[in-house]
Amino acid sequence: MNAPRVIDVRGLRYRYPDGTLALDGVDFHLCAGECVALFGANGSGKTTFALHLNGLLVGEGSVRVCGVPLAASVSAGDLALVRSKVGLVFQDSDDQLFLPTVLEDVAFGPANLGLTPEEAAARAKVALEQTGMAGALHRAPYHLSSGEKRRVALAGVLAMQPEVLVLDEPTTALDPPGQRDLIALLRTLPQAKLLVTHDTSFAAALATRAVFFERGRVAGEGGLPEIVNRFHWSR
Amino acid sequence: MRSAARETWIVERWSRGSSPLHSLDARAKLAALAVYLLAIASTSAWTQAAVAGYAVILSAALAASRLPVPALLARAALILPFSATFALITWLSGDATRALALVEKSFLSGLAVLVVIAATPLTDLARALEAFRVPRSLVLVIQFLYRYLFVVADQAHRMRMAAACRQGIRRNARPRFHAAAGAVGVLFARSWERADGIYRAMAARGFHGTFPALAPTRFRTVDGVFLCGFALAALAVRLML
Amino acid sequence: MHIPDGFLTTPVWATLDAIAIPAVAWTARRAQSELESPDDRRIPLLGVMGAFVFAAQMINFPVGLGTSGHLVGGTLLAITLGPAAAVVVMTAILILQALIFQDGGLVVLGANVLNMAVVGVLAGYLPYRLAGRGKARSAAIFLGGFCSVAASASLALAELLVSGVPMARQLLWFSAGLFLVSGVIEGAITAAATRAIEGMNPLWIREARPARPVTIAVAVLGAAGLLAAGIAVASSAPDALQALLPGSKNAGIPEGRLTKIVLGLAAMILLYAACVIAGRRIARQRSA
Structure with a gap:
């Protein structure tokens, strides 16, 4: 594939403070516009890996995001740049939606980028439009359904206009129509996507390539159906 | 209650x-x-x-x-x-x-x-x-408290239900007291992890230490x-x- | 025990508000350095732990005779978040309770904050601060829970008495017994919950630093203050209060409500000063 690599990871190792080795030499790349699925058993290091892509965790090895290297010594400016490039959508939307109203919450990211409140609100409205939540501007996050929360969380990330979307278990707590809507929505988004998930049919609807994690290492990589077959990764 | x-x-x-x-x-x-x-x-x-x-x-x-x-x-x-x-x-x-x-x-x-x-x-x-010049950190704590009251209370409620399902007819107070202490412990752990998750999600969206002031x-x-x-x-x- | 509006007389609530406001402002600043965070980074933690205390009160602990108790939380917060942060969280809880649940009034918020957030947390933390290492650790946590609830409740009762809510002597003994029991329940719950939390992650419990002689002296002073409050509670009759100050009758202090108010307030200010000094001392040693 000739598209530029937006994420390029080589030999990433990470050990938790309690001594557990979570990542043990991971090589990975994601090209612009590509959609990749990340599979692996519970505890194989998928979420830990996702947190590295945004500089929330920093391990040994090299992580480059849109050409910017992420190391322990990364400058505050570069870190802010990376965080605006990589949008991380967390597994539990309640973690992400902490402000009292939907509009404020979605505008939180753009405001952190240094935009004025008006600009941030304008961007938030566009993002909410994109995810079909424009009608919920002044609602409180805890009055939303799981599907709506997921859409607002996604809007909160899109409002930062990232180049990469990393979605951690995006289908958790979504009913089948909600999953269908999410697939349709993600198809319309031009960003490169990494789907961290157990849901193979969801991944198959979006991703062509898949990476399989085992005990903190990449155990296999290739076409999605091939990986699913090789690791018996279906029900 | x-x-x-x-x-x-x-x-x-x-x-x-x-x-x-x-x-x-x-x-x-x-x-x-x-x-x-x-x-x-x-x-x-x-x-x-x-x-x-x-x-x-x-x-x-x-x-x-x-x-x-x-x-x-x-x-x-x-x-x-x-x-x-x-x-x-x-x-x-x-x-x-x-x-x-x-x-x-x-x-x-x-x-x-x-x-x-x-x-x-x-x-x-x-x-x-x-x-009215109430310390900003206190106002923020109140807002977070209010926001997560529902989330944590839901968790507590589910734990109560689960405990009630398995309680049976045991009348002895001592083990039940310890079970309740365990429940408080689990709730504490979940809350602490929730706070970590919130902080991570905030940092992922570029939070660098101060909350934007509310528009007057x-x-x-x-x-x-x-x-x-x-x-x-x-x-x-x-x-x- | 949340005091509603209308129960305290003007001098009492005004004094307590005047004390509570700077105290909370000071601890709010203090809390940030305690959490080693110069900015808003730890605010979510404080908010969520406040929600935790609210939710933990839904969990019933069987305490015999078919009744159940629940966690109050001041001590548990103090030994997990640190005393200043715990004061902030408890204050936030009290404000929300007053606003949304009409649990406690707004004009008397200062009184409730002093009783439950400031004194409740500091009284609960002191035993742990003094004996939180070594063999007596569990006992210190239990005692903390006990002191926290007993001190808050006695202080609230003292404020009501000073405000002239009349109470028969038998009723006072009954209340004192009630406070003792609630204190024991809170102590037992706090100790058991601490064990459970520690079992999951020992780092969640803050380590008690070794106590210095000054801290011990302050603790003794604080205990004396609490005792004074206790005596004030046990003596609704002004003559008993005056007996505390030898010769005051001969000195010609007029009997009645005014005397009671002045003496009660003096006792409370003394107690408060003891607590503030203790808190300051603890904070300084922590940051040292």
Whole structure:
């Protein structure tokens, strides 16, 4: 594939403070516009890996995001740049939606980028439009359904206009129509996507390539159906 | 046992109405409430005429709020068990006037707070508290507390259900006490991890240490008129009745 | 025990508000350095732990005779978040309770904050601060829970008495017994919950630093203050209060409400000063 690599990871190792080795030499790349699925058993290091892509965790090895290297010594400016490039959508939307109203919450990211409140609100409205939540501007996050929360969380990330979307278990707590809507929505988004998930049919609807994690290492990589077959990764 | 989440929910629903009282600036409402409460609290010679006066003022606010009066009165009556206990003690010791005053004062004050809170969304309230120089960190903690009250209470509720399902007919208190301690421990762990998750999600969206200040709202003439009118009425009752 | 509006006389609530406001402002600043965070980074933690205390009160602990108790939380917060942060969280809880649940009044918020957030947390933390290392650790946590609830409740009762809410002597003994029982329940719950939390992650419990002689002296002073409050509670009759100050009758202090108010307030200010000094001391040693 000739598209530029937006994420390029080589030999990433990470050990938790309690001594557990979570990542043990991971090589990975994601090209612009590509959609990749990340599979692996519970505890194989998928979420830990996702947190590295945004500089929330920093391990040994090299992580480059849109050409910017992420190391322990990364400058505050570069870190802010990376965080605006990589949008991380967390597994539990309640973690992400902490402000009292939907509009404020979605505008939180753009405001952190240094935009004025008006600009941030304008961007938030566009993002909410994109995810079909424009009608919920002044609602409180805890009055939303799981599907709506997921859409607002996604809007909160899109409002930062990232180049990469990393979605951690995006289908958790979504009913089948909600999953269908999410697939349709993600198809319309031009960003490169990494789907961290157990849901193979969801991944198959979006991703062509898949990476399989085992005990903190990449155990296999290739076409999605091939990986699913090789690791018996279906029900 | 009172369900904190359910009661918060009701007030929350009330606060999203659109009455004249709802549309007033939160600062005006809070300041008016403060004057009203201080007037009641500083009255030492409590007369039934004063009660009537304060009640009339509150009724006007209540009418302007278009809130369901019986439900509101019932909610405010939650104060009564505490007040009534002490009132009874006072009455038994021979001071019937004072007993009545305790109940009336606490009920009127509680109802006044409830009317204002039920007519003001918490975001506006937080903004007003900040405008009144309440420490910002405290206002933020209150907002986070309120936001996650539902989430954590839901967790606690599910744990209660799960425990009730498996409790069976065991009557021995000791193991149940330890099971409850374990539940508190798990709830603590979940809350701590929740806080870590929130912080991570905030950092992922570029949070670098300070929350954006809330945009100030405009204090209109109508807010000023309301504040002056309400405060003057309360002062008039305080000084004349 | 949340005091509603209308129960305290003007001098009492005004004094307590005047004390509570700067105390909370000071601890709010203090809390940030305690959490080693110069900015808003730890705010979510404080908020969520406040929600935790609310929710933990839904969990019933069987305490015999078919009744159940629940966690109050001041001590548990103090030994997990640190005393200043715990004061901030408890204050936030009290404000929300006053606003949304009409649990406690707004004019008397200062009184409730002093009783439950400031004294409740500091009294709960001191035993742990003094004996939180070594063999007596569990006992210190239990004692903390006990002191926290007993001190808050006695202080609230003292404020009511000073405000002239009349109470028969038998009723006072009954209340004192009630406080003792609630204190024991809170102590037992706090100790058991701490064990459970520690079992999951020992880092969640803050380590108690070794106590210095000054801290011990302050603790003794604080205990004396609490005792004074207790005596004030046990003596609704002004003569007993006056007996505390030898010769005060001869000195011609007029009997009655005024004396009671002045003496009660003096006792409370003394107690408060003891607590503030203790808190300051603890904070300084922590940051040292």
